[in-house]
Amino acid sequence: xxxxxxxxxxxxxxxxxxxxxxxxxxxxxxxxxxxxxxxxxxxxxxxxxxxxxxxxxxxxxxxxxxxxxxxxxxxxxxxxxxxxxxxxxxxxxxxxxxxxxxxxxxxxxxxxxxxxxxxxxxxxxxxxxxxxxxxxxxxxxxxxxxxxxxxxxxxxxxxxxxxxxxxxxxxxxxxxxxxxxxxxxxxxxxxxxxxxxxxxxxxxxxxxxxxxxxxxxxxxxxxxxxxxxxxxxxxxxxxxxxxxxxxxxxxxxxxxxxxxxxxxxxxxxxxxxxxxxxxxxxxxxxxxxxxxxxxxxxxxxxxxxxxxxxxxx
Amino acid sequence: xxxxxxxxxxxxxxxxxxxxxxxxxxxxxxxxxxxxxxxxxxxxxxxxxxxxxxxxxxxxxxxxxxxxxxxxxxxxxxxxxxxxxxxxxxxxxxxxxxxxxxxxxxxxxxxxxxxxxxxxxxxxxxxxxxxxxxxxxxxxxxxxxxxxxxxxxxxxxxxxxxxxxxxxxxxxxxxxxxxxxxxxxxxxxxxxxxxxxxxxxxxxxxxxxxxxxxxxxxxxxxxxxxxxxxxxxxxxxxxxxxxxxxxxxxxxxxxxxxxxxxxxxxxxxxxxxxxxxxxxxxxxxxxxxxxxxxxxxxxxxxxxx
Numbered sequence: 001x002x003x004x005x006x007x008x009x010x011x012x013x014x015x016x017x018x019x020x021x022x023x024x025x026x027x028x029x030x031x032x033x034x035x036x037x038x039x040x041x042x043x044x045x046x047x048x049x050x051x052x053x054x055x056x057x058x059x060x061x062x063x064x065x066x067x068x069x070x071x072x073x074x075x076x077x078x079x080x081x082x083x084x085x086x087x088x089x090x091x092x093x094x095x096x097x098x099x100x101x102x103x104x105x106x107x108x109x110x111x112x113x114x115x116x117x118x119x120x121x122x123x124x125x126x127x128x129x130x131x132x133x134x135x136x137x138x139x140x141x142x143x144x145x146x147x148x149x150x151x152x153x154x155x156x157x158x159x160x161x162x163x164x165x166x167x168x169x170x171x172x173x174x175x176x177x178x179x180x181x182x183x184x185x186x187x188x189x190x191x192x193x194x195x196x197x198x199x200x201x202x203x204x205x206x207x208x209x210x211x212x213x214x215x216x217x218x219x220x221x222x223x224x225x226x227x228x229x230x231x232x233x234x235x236x237x238x239x240x241x242x243x244x245x246x247x248x249x250x251x252x253x254x255x256x257x258x259x260x261x262x263x264x265x266x267x268x269x270x271x272x273x274x275x276x277x278x279x280x281x282x283x284x285x286x287x288x289x290x291x292x293x294x295x296x297x298x299x300x301x302x303x304x305x306x307x308x309x310x311x312x313x
Numbered sequence: 314x315x316x317x318x319x320x321x322x323x324x325x326x327x328x329x330x331x332x333x334x335x336x337x338x339x340x341x342x343x344x345x346x347x348x349x350x351x352x353x354x355x356x357x358x359x360x361x362x363x364x365x366x367x368x369x370x371x372x373x374x375x376x377x378x379x380x381x382x383x384x385x386x387x388x389x390x391x392x393x394x395x396x397x398x399x400x401x402x403x404x405x406x407x408x409x410x411x412x413x414x415x416x417x418x419x420x421x422x423x424x425x426x427x428x429x430x431x432x433x434x435x436x437x438x439x440x441x442x443x444x445x446x447x448x449x450x451x452x453x454x455x456x457x458x459x460x461x462x463x464x465x466x467x468x469x470x471x472x473x474x475x476x477x478x479x480x481x482x483x484x485x486x487x488x489x490x491x492x493x494x495x496x497x498x499x500x501x502x503x504x505x506x507x508x509x510x511x512x513x514x515x516x517x518x519x520x521x522x523x524x525x526x527x528x529x530x531x532x533x534x535x536x537x538x539x540x541x542x543x544x545x546x547x548x549x550x551x552x553x554x555x556x557x558x559x560x561x562x563x564x565x566x567x568x569x570x571x572x573x574x575x576x577x578x579x580x581x582x583x584x585x586x587x588x589x590x591x592x593x594x595x596x597x598x599x600x601x602x603x604x605x606x607x608x609x610x611x612x613x614x615x616x617x618x
Binding site: 014015018019022026137138140141142143144145146149150152153157248250251252254255258259269270272273274278281282284285288289292293 | 477
């Protein structure tokens with residue numbers, strides 16, 4: 001197990017360096033001179049040159065990259081051009097809400113998806129199966145902002161059931177939980193369909209296996225056969241899929257946060273890009289990409305934990 | 314329903330010595346076969362018709378749009394859908410139906426360029442990785458790195474570099490399509506590389522260029538094509554999400570995602586301004602996904618899992 005994790009970490013090293021290099025390049029290729037932006041429109045050439053020197057912008061690219069990696073490792077991501085606050089500080093306050101939103105949406109979507117998928121598999125070919133599969137196809141075709149717009153318009157505005165104006169309190173308070181519900185449901189909507197679909201396929205595959213027939217032959221109740229024998233074994237591909245879907249979830253958080261004024265990393269990134277605040281945009285994009293790497297790593301390790309056979313392969 | 318017309322990918326297409334017209338899409342089953350199969354599946358048939366309808370409507374938008382999509386009429390602001398304006402008007406009095414037609418044009422074009430561009434680059438990468446084992450390490454590491462960036466993130470990064478705009482979104486969609494296609498193309502090509510006709514071709518000294526194109530590419534092309542069809546809907550969703558965020562097409566250009574974003578500010582006064590463009594995206598993507606599923610089942614069932 002330990003060796004597997006180590007090997008897996010080594011494999012993700014090139015990707016990590018790639019992510020860092022891409023984020024580093026982000027600041028290199030922007031059309032505007034960062035020094036000129038920081039100095040402001042009225043600065044003279046000497047000031048700009050001084051800032052260039054201070055930022056080390058005249059040195060070779062690879063030296064600058066090495067320097068950048070060291071600075072990132074020390075948590076120095078530069079300062080926001082607009083608020084002049086440390087980028088790390090700006091990011092720090094946004095990570096919590098984003099994690100909160102992603103976890104909440106998974107807490108909703110994964111059980112619902114597994115339940116629907118299992119139900120569809122058990123009722124294969126019957127109306128329940130057809131309806132669930134139709135929902136699943138519709139689910140992967142829905143623009144996430146459409147779901148958000150509908151929830152805001154109906155649940156939030158017309159019926160006045162839940163707030164939609166952002167995060168007013170942490171999630172463990174009643175107020176915070178209510179505020180979290182609509183964004184989490186919006187984000188969950190993109191995940192339910194794929195989870196249901198993959199669960200159905202996996203359960204169907206397992207239901208045909210010999211050990212399920214044995215369990216039935218032994219006279220175990222059908223409910224127990226499905227839950228304890230079939231579903232447990234079917235969960236392996238589901239876990240992988242949930243991990244792979246993290247990509248979509250991360251993308252979805254960007255849209256969801258922007259719609260619901262949710263103070264997360266995604267909204268920060270979009271705001272920074274639109275206002276040309278490059279250091280903040282770079283930091284936010286880096287954090288999102290790094291968390292994607294970490295989520296994939298966790299999924300792979302979890303995969304081995306659930307199915308030790310993978311390790312030997 | 315006959316299966317016999319579909320030549321399975323990896324089939325006898327590249328049999329050594331077999332001379333064929335290089336330009337023919339040989340690896341694909343006969344068109345009549347695909348059409349018949351799509352027609353046999355009523356849902357897929359309807360979806361295919363819808364998609365064709367949207368495409369035609371988008372292509373011929375300048376001729377069929379009832380109004381000028383950029384003409385503002387401040388005396389008819391946020392009119393609800395009705396006889397005069399089927400989809401209503403937006404906050405500056407522009408006809409939403411006309412804007413949807415022009416918007417679908419940009420949205421579909423965006424998705425098409427993304428899928429075709431990314432498919433070409435990714436396909437070449439994957440096939441080269443399978444053919445030249447020396448290149449495999451470098452190419453596939455590159456693919457791994459690209460995979461570390463979810464599509465929306467690529468969009469954010471490109472928009473940060475080149476500034477928000479339709480061009481930024483298209484570049485992002487091309488880049489986002491590359492890694493997945495490269496993987497699919499590589500695994501399809503590796504399968505073909507292991508076939509005897511490939512070894513035979515190499516043994517009798519067929520030139521690399523011919524081996525790569527006739528023996529390898531033509532045998533992988535249907536797998537890649539089906540995969541791209543399946544990706545098309547997702548690519549449109551990502552593109553319109555980026556536009557919705559304000560990183561894509563800029564006003565006054567009509568683009569469906571951006572129209573939804575503009576309507577968001579008037580959601581409680583005139584919900585149709587935001588919901589109609591969103592609904593159009595939904596129907597286009599749904600149709601694309603259903604057609605993709607049906608094509609996969611008909612052409613390449615191996616992609617199912």
